[in-house]
Amino acid sequence: MQLKSKILAAITVSFVTVAAALSVYNQEVVLPNAVKNQFDNQKDYIKVVYDGVKKHASAISENENQKYAPFFSKIKDSAFDKFQVDSNKQGLLDYTAFPYFAQSNADEQFFETTQDIPDAENCLEMFSVPKKNQETVLNNLKAFNVNISSYWCKLAEGKKFIGYKLHNDADKNFIFVKVINENLDYKDLDVHQSIAKIDVSEIVSENSINSFAVLDSDKKVLLSSDDKFSGDEITDEMFAKAKEQREIQFESKSDKVKLVTMIYEPESDFYVAVQTPKGPIIKPAVTGTFILIGLCILGLCALAALAIKNLEALKKDLTAIANNLDVVSANILSDRKKMNEIQSKLDCNRVDFEAIGKVVKSVENLGNSIVEKVAGKVKELEDKGVEDSKNSAKLARIELMNAMQRDMMPAGKDMPNSKFLDIASFIMPSKENPSDFYDVFRVDQDNIGIVFGSCNESSTKIISGINTCTTFVRNALINQTMLPGETLTALNKLLMLKQSDNYNISIVVMILSEFTGNFIYSVAGKKTPIIVHVHKASLLEPKLMQSELGTAKDTVYIDSKGKMSYLDTLAYIGKGIDSVVNDKDETFGVEKTLDICLNKCEESATDQLIALYKASKEFAGEKENDLDICAIVVKKNAKNKEFDEE
Numbered sequence: 001m002q003l004k005s006k007i008l009a010a011i012t013v014s015f016v017t018v019a020a021a022l023s024v025y026n027q028e029v030v031l032p033n034a035v036k037n038q039f040d041n042q043k044d045y046i047k048v049v050y051d052g053v054k055k056h057a058s059a060i061s062e063n064e065n066q067k068y069a070p071f072f073s074k075i076k077d078s079a080f081d082k083f084q085v086d087s088n089k090q091g092l093l094d095y096t097a098f099p100y101f102a103q104s105n106a107d108e109q110f111f112e113t114t115q116d117i118p119d120a121e122n123c124l125e126m127f128s129v130p131k132k133n134q135e136t137v138l139n140n141l142k143a144f145n146v147n148i149s150s151y152w153c154k155l156a157e158g159k160k161f162i163g164y165k166l167h168n169d170a171d172k173n174f175i176f177v178k179v180i181n182e183n184l185d186y187k188d189l190d191v192h193q194s195i196a197k198i199d200v201s202e203i204v205s206e207n208s209i210n211s212f213a214v215l216d217s218d219k220k221v222l223l224s225s226d227d228k229f230s231g232d233e234i235t236d237e238m239f240a241k242a243k244e245q246r247e248i249q250f251e252s253k254s255d256k257v258k259l260v261t262m263i264y265e266p267e268s269d270f271y272v273a274v275q276t277p278k279g280p281i282i283k284p285a286v287t288g289t290f291i292l293i294g295l296c297i298l299g300l301c302a303l304a305a306l307a308i309k310n311l312e313a314l315k316k317d318l319t320a321i322a323n324n325l326d327v328v329s330a331n332i333l334s335d336r337k338k339m340n341e342i343q344s345k346l347d348c349n350r351v352d353f354e355a356i357g358k359v360v361k362s363v364e365n366l367g368n369s370i371v372e373k374v375a376g377k378v379k380e381l382e383d384k385g386v387e388d389s390k391n392s393a394k395l396a397r398i399e400l401m402n403a404m405q406r407d408m409m410p411a412g413k414d415m416p417n418s419k420f421l422d423i424a425s426f427i428m429p430s431k432e433n434p435s436d437f438y439d440v441f442r443v444d445q446d447n448i449g450i451v452f453g454s455c456n457e458s459s460t461k462i463i464s465g466i467n468t469c470t471t472f473v474r475n476a477l478i479n480q481t482m483l484p485g486e487t488l489t490a491l492n493k494l495l496m497l498k499q500s501d502n503y504n505i506s507i508v509v510m511i512l513s514e515f516t517g518n519f520i521y522s523v524a525g526k527k528t529p530i531i532v533h534v535h536k537a538s539l540l541e542p543k544l545m546q547s548e549l550g551t552a553k554d555t556v557y558i559d560s561k562g563k564m565s566y567l568d569t570l571a572y573i574g575k576g577i578d579s580v581v582n583d584k585d586e587t588f589g590v591e592k593t594l595d596i597c598l599n600k601c602e603e604s605a606t607d608q609l610i611a612l613y614k615a616s617k618e619f620a621g622e623k624e625n626d627l628d629i630c631a632i633v634v635k636k637n638a639k640n641k642e643f644d645e646e
Contacts, residue, residue, distance in 0.1 A: 035259065038276055039249050042210060042261040046274045049212045050263050052203035053223065053272060057194040064187055065136045068127070069144035071184065072151060079164035079176035082110045109177045123153040126160065129186040137186075152177075191268040195222045212274045222270065234260065234273060242271060251278070416442040420514040422637040423448075424605035426613065428576070428629040433458040436574045436628035437466045441474060446513055449477045452572040452632060453507030453527055456548070462503055465495065469549075473509055484509040484522035488549065488557035492524070496553040504548035508572070517564040517636050522557045524549045530571040530597050531564065537598035539590070569608065569635045571597050576629035577616045583623050588616055605633040 219231030506525025
């Protein structure tokens with residue numbers, strides 16, 4: 001053996017000897033001390049976790065019993081506040097239309113009726129409060145002076161309603177009704193379920209190296225600071241031992257070795273386990289050993305260098321493969337033609353080893369395969385992108401039109417107040433083809449302006465046209481004191497100047513005196529209101545039926561006049577009611593609309609609206625009618641003897 005080889009062998013043997021000695025020291029002294037210190041740390045940590053879990057679990061369970069009292073008290077306070085300020089009580093609505101009437105006329109509903117309040121569900125059962133917990137919830141309600149029998153609860157068409165009932169001595173009942181939007185269902189939580197709802201961050205900080213879990217007797221993890229914590233890592237024997245001794249510590253050797261501390265809570269039957277991976281604990285103890293072993297490996301590598309000299313040819317081939325891989329990877333997203341050109345230039349014919357030649361061929365096949373799959377995926381993504389863009393544009397258009405249409409309609413707070421007129425309005429927008437519109441506003445101290453119309457098409461340009469109509473009419477009647485015929489004539493000229501597409505607008509504009517009941521109106525198209533006078537319902541008959549706005553530039557619209565007396569009704573009905581079609585392709589029609597207006601003429605404006613809506617819905621049945629459901633009812637509900645005719 002040459003001297004150089006002898007020296008390398010001697011150095012290697014020396015390193016191995018020193019490394020073995022230090023390894024024994026680390027294993028017998030340093031490592032046991034590190035484990036003991038970590039177990040002491042876990043004892044303090046698990047006490048904090050154990051106390052925190054019991055405290056928060058108890059609080060979560062109790063909160064379910066106490067959450068209803070503030071809610072019912074708030075409803076009661078709102079009812080009394082509403083009762084004191086609202087002198088204009090509404091009749092009871094059907095629950096199908098309730099959300100839309102609330103949107104169109106008021107945020108909350110307060111009803112007056114001479115009938116008994118309808119049957120209702122048990123409020124606590126409607127909130128899914130179990131019978132075993134109802135006594136506790138009732139006691140909490142009594143502490144807040146809440147009498148549950150004064151409340152009315154109802155579940156209708158998937159919505160929950162709650163009302164507070166008030167009674168007086170005039171044979172009238174009042175009820176304040178509110179839609180329950182928040183989720184108030186009772187969560188019947190036992191201790192284990194309460195533990196599962198605890199927020200880990202409320203117990204311990206996230207930067208601790210310890211992880212903990214709360215488990216039941218079936219090893220199911222109820223709460224954990226580590227998603228990977230599994231009860232299967234702890235043996236049945238350890239569970240039984242913890243149950244017997246209340247607190248134990250041991251090393252778990254399943255999967256990776258971990259240090260584990262466990263506490264058992266007998267009253268609620270759950271375990272708290274804290275574990276720490278042993279690796280980070282013993283890392284300082286074994287680092288030195290690995291360093292020495294590494295040095296030994298370096299010594300052995302020196303001996304291996306003698307053999308590497310004979311592998312220069314292998315190194316040359318591996319370098320060629322690496323270069324070829326770099327070229328292919330740099331062009332991996334090229335098309336098939338470019339990839340074939342690149343591979344034809346790669347030098348793969350000078351490979352000395354057969355096995356490496358197979359690797360080169362595999363690299364070539366990999367490049368071709370990736371190019372083919374990438375091309376296919378690109379085509380697939382392009383097609384999907386085009387389709388998604390079309391669908392997104394359509395949905396965005398529909399949402400925009402609905403939002404713009406809703407924003408242009410007057411809300412309940414915008415409706416003019418009148419002691420001589422009972423006014424109610426209602427619009428349920430079409431899902432995809434909104435076209436109807438209306439406006440009700442005060443012109444001056446004596447007169448009310450009413451606009452009711454629809455377009456023959458539906459688009460964002462039509463929405464712009466609707467906005468132009470309502471804005472123009474308001475300004476013309478209020479600020480320029482124009483009559484309805486003059487207003488429509490000027491509006492028609494404006495639309496014909498601005499209009500780039502062919503669309504028409506049917507509209508009626510009316511000025512109604514709330515004191516005398518006299519009205520003057522002008523109609524473009526077929527938008528004639530219904531009048532119910534002396535128990536006879538008929539369509540208003542203007543002097544002349546004139547064409548829609550947007551059909552003839554020089555049309556001069558004329559005015560017609562009429563009068564409504566005490567208890568007369570004017571009804572403006574959109575196509576979503578009288579044009580509704582049922583499964584037999586029958587149309588609801590004007591005759592049915594007139595009959596309902598006549599039969600309900602003695603009721604309030606709101607009740608007449610409800611009757612029209614319900615009748616059209618019942619007639620349509622399961623048939624889908626994508627139309628705006630829009631209507632206005634104006635009833636003269638007070639006398640003015642100075643102007644009444646004899």
